[in-house]
Amino acid sequence: VPEALPLHDNPPPPPSPEDPSYGAPSKALTSSIVEALEASDDAKVRTLISGIHAADISDLIDFLNHENRKRFITAIQDQFDPEILIHLEDDVRPEIVQILGHAHTADALAKLLPGDAIQVIEDFEEDEQQAILSLIPEEQRQPLQEALAHPEDSAGRLVTKNVVSVPEFWNVGQVIDFLRKEKDLPDDFFQIFVVDPKYRPVGAVSVSKIIRNQRAMPIQSVMTTDLKLIFPDMDQEDVAYIFRQYGLSSAPVVNAEGRLVGTISMSDIVEVITEEAEEDIMRLGGVSEADVHADMLQTAKHRFPWLVVNLLTAVLASIVIANFEGAIEKVVALAVLMPIVASMGGNAGTQTVTVAVRALAMKEITAVNVLRIIRKETFVGALNGLALGIVTGTLCLLWYHDPVLSTVLAFATFLTLVFAGFSGVGIPLLLVRLGVDPAIASGVFLTTVTDVVGFAGFLGLATWILI
């Protein structure tokens, strides 16, 4: 009989504040499951995971290697909890869907809430999507196809159709009676929307407000009319902004005629916020997506193009240097010192790019303050360039005892940092203008600028003054 194993390595103790760090499947449980999988003991696998939350089973799968993922899915296939699909990492899900096969996947998706099923199905390749959709019964398929008709990353993909709404002329008592008798309501809901005869939202009221007011009170007297309407074609980042800005827990979604068509809730938005931040982090790091659970070949393949783009930048820098071969031959110290200039420029520029890309995503740089921020970043570059120029110059003087070379190094450092500050904010802004995500490409362009200015500035000045 398999022993009961703790789910987490530091399981929450029976109420006690001692480091109850939840999270990530425990080593003991994972090892036992791997053991059972490798012994092909499917019954034991099923016993070991019984009672474990779908989100934790997904984590377990993420942590297995390819062979064991296959064995695991086969073992639990007939009692596969559809929610597992939602929680899998994006770099693992395609593999699991492939193991499950189209029929089992369609089965699982049909059992999920449409909002959750969409998050899974929208990542499939076009023909796989169609193949799986065609296996889902009409009734469950229709809302999915409707959501998929909206652009990716738009509010339309997040909408829950099942929304509680009441007419504006009701009183609290009528609302309570409706809530008690109506069969077709969501399992849990927090806000009730109040609509006019054309089904346009005019207010919202929480269930707790309803329960705490007198039955005779008109609903219009207890509702808030300060609604933030969401349109299905809004970008999900804009929706997340509105939720954060106004501290919403849910918001009504309306169509072109202003009719209420559904709702978006805070829990959908949490996913969006996490996803968008993750995207910015990865893109700034030159990775197209998080790939910690992907296999070796996949990972190498998807990181390679970015390295090639960076190679072009590096080659460009080399071409710049090659133009000064003569100077380097005469003063070899130039070769020793030149990476300092380029490296400082790269670092200062990365600081600015990071702040600017994130500020653009958070709508903190707009037409109102853009000029001020460009000016500020250029001056910050100049200030730190001055300070670092003095430091690099002094270091060089101590090292090579050559005041002219030191002055050249100091001045080149200053110049590069001014350019780094200016381009650090200018490049992301330019990319936004061109409709390109600044997180994805700012880094390369910035490095190109700082490398070229750094190497050319330093070697050019040195040639001009020293040689």
Add this chain to the structure above:
Amino acid sequence: VPEALPLHDNPPPPPSPEDPSYGAPSKALTSSIVEALEASDDAKVRTLISGIHAADISDLIDFLNHENRKRFITAIQDQFDPEILIHLEDDVRPEIVQILGHAHTADALAKLLPGDAIQVIEDFEEDEQQAILSLIPEEQRQPLQEALAHPEDSAGRLVTKNVVSVPEFWNVGQVIDFLRKEKDLPDDFFQIFVVDPKYRPVGAVSVSKIIRNQRAMPIQSVMTTDLKLIFPDMDQEDVAYIFRQYGLSSAPVVNAEGRLVGTISMSDIVEVITEEAEEDIMRLGGVSEADVHADMLQTAKHRFPWLVVNLLTAVLASIVIANFEGAIEKVVALAVLMPIVASMGGNAGTQTVTVAVRALAMKEITAVNVLRIIRKETFVGALNGLALGIVTGTLCLLWYHDPVLSTVLAFATFLTLVFAGFSGVGIPLLLVRLGVDPAIASGVFLTTVTDVVGFAGFLGLATWILI
């Protein structure tokens, strides 16, 4: 009479799906306010902002320069909405508090919910915190001091004391009567906690479930017993993990005896998720915090230390190069090509560091899979190193027609990328072991490794083989 101006540049149209991009104060409104401020027309300023949400007024303040921030606060001082303080950017708030003065700030904080006031007050310097706290009336001060007694970034700072709880032996009717009669309940609430006689939470039930069940139904039959308990000393990142993992909308907070002491809600967690992601992004970019709204001197000052640390890395690289001055003098092509190796290593390493740091934060690298991931990243480095080695070698052959030099470049590229892969995941793991936030320091250590291995590998091999 000041005209009505749109709040946003693209104000949401009366229901129509045409690009209703909310967010960021409009240029027209900001200009009018700046005009009024510069004309010292305080009355007009107050008229212009009347009816605007506190969060949007905060944005307006963020967008003003220092002088206008001062004028603006002075103009609205007597009708200052305390919520403005919550929404200000961290790099602007200290300035506003200074303009407001301690008395006005204390006044504003006393009017906020304790959970919101804490978010503001915890960022003050120790003595400013004490000075302002002492001006807040006893009744409002006490919960703040209690929260501040918990460590920074712990769950204790997020707890809302005002929680709705009912005894486990009640039925639905008794709960409804309690909710209708009890005066001292929060404005809005979603979940009701069910407690045993020792006040330990045993279940939770949504208000909508209460309203939809028969009065005679025992509360124990409608509640869920699957509670995730939060302890005040838990790190807020762990709390956020639990909320995301299990899709919670709120969770009970218990003390060491297991007694219910409050609740944490999803809206608090959204702030935590945004804040923690922001922190990772900034730290990976070598910036201690977002500073887009800070003034020039402040910004330069807080970015400088990081540049100095990076300078040490750059100098170390120069020292490595200096050891090969002789080789460079003989073959100046070495100086031209060496930045390629270091740059490719830096980029490949940054990719790995980014993925590893984020995966550690999201608990996706644990004891279970750590060895597999180190092995994987090293092999990914080897694979891409092989491919890029072939590319750089070929480019070098076309450029310098020197097969030996090309082989050296190819081999050095391969070697550096293997090291970059290994250190890209090894360095963050080591930092976690040492209790240091891997986001904050992985970058520098990585660049040091890739620079030293890149330059020393290439120049060393070249010296050994070519010279």
